[in-house]
Amino acid sequence: MVMEGKTTDDPLSATFAALADPTRRAILARLAKGEASVTELAAPFDLSQPAISKHLRVLEKAGLIERGRQAQWRPRRLRAGPLKDAAAWVGQYRHHWEDSFERLDTFLRQIDDQDDRKEPDR
């Protein structure tokens, strides 16, 4: 799927755009365990330092990470606020996916009942 090269100014769009990449999601998963330097974050990926820095900039602009205050090391740290807003948006649709499962369940039970009825009397 080719993403559009368009401007996304609203925070929720920036959050979802930042999450639309497996490397960036992996970086957040790493930071969920504790803060880490850019070198530590780059280690598991076969990516250049500039490529990692670009991903970190996207995450930082979306407010999903922040830099620590230690002048030398500047570890990155997870900021979960935007994830809460993303969860709230997606969560609005919860009853839709729950309904789908209920419909499937009802359907499977109906098939089951029909099978039972087809069985010969004993």
Next chain:
Amino acid sequence: MVMEGKTTDDPLSATFAALADPTRRAILARLAKGEASVTELAAPFDLSQPAISKHLRVLEKAGLIERGRQAQWRPRRLRAGPLKDAAAWVGQYRHHWEDSFERLDTFLRQIDDQDDRKEPDR
């Protein structure tokens, strides 16, 4: 924020990329109320039919909408499955945003306690 013009093949990235646009999120919000034709979906937006069709293609490729079977009308319908997966991914970070609020709460209580202690004895 300029999004990168890159290929996202994994389903979760396609879902988040599709959600990274306010018009597409508004289309999903409309479809959450029931199926709708392309004309009905285009109505609230000041967008051309091709622009709306492009958004619908992105949503369809991400599996977030599907087309009804009526040959003439082909109404679009919400598919909530990918939203469930997105919610599950974001939900992993729940204790991070809950922790942040707890820390803020603890901090505010500490300030409150300090203020109490500063008050002169009566």
